[in-house]
Amino acid sequence: MYSQVLKGAAYTDVARELEAHAGEELAHAIRIAKQIDYLGGMPGVTPKPVKTSNDPVEMLRADLENERETVGRYRERIRQAEAMGEFALSETLRAIIVQEQEHEIDLAAALDIDVPLPKEPSERKTGENK
Ligand SMILES: [Fe+2]
Ligand SMILES: [Fe+2]
Structure with missing residues (x-):
């Protein structure tokens, strides 16, 4: 969505980049769905609401926050997959997190800022690293 509504000559390259991201996100969804099916689950189909804005900078910031x-x-899910001995799942998630990190870097570059420090899910305080 962001790739199509981002307006302005200054954002042409960024919009093209976001379109490439969208293709990668679809590939992620397919790979994750395959893993969930393998594990006997049913993939969820309800996406999180997407924050929109008419201001390109605000939109890119929202997208950076998403990434x-x-x-x-993904950090959390990789730890969980490893703990369960689900190494194929872990490999899948690791390949995906490499691309997500690239998305993050691309968006930070588009905003001309340094990549902010990683965000850790608050649920991870049960301390498997103690
Ligand atoms: Fe993704
Ligand atoms: Fe992404």
Whole structure:
């Protein structure tokens, strides 16, 4: 959605980049759905609401925030997959987190800021690293 509504000559390259991200996100969803099906689950189909704005900078900030949150969630899921001995799942998640981190870097670059520190999910305080 962001790739199509981002307006302005200054954002042409960024919009093209976001369109590439969208294709990668679809590929992620398919790979995750395959893993969930393998584990006997039913993939969820309800997406989180998407924050929109007419201001390109605000929109890119929202997208950066989405990617940061996503990276944090994948970190958590990788730890869970490893703890369960689900190494194929872990490999799948690791390949995806590499791309999510690239999305984060691309958006930070588009906003001309440094990549903010990773966001850790608040649920991770049960301390498997103690
Ligand atoms: Fe993704
Ligand atoms: Fe992403």
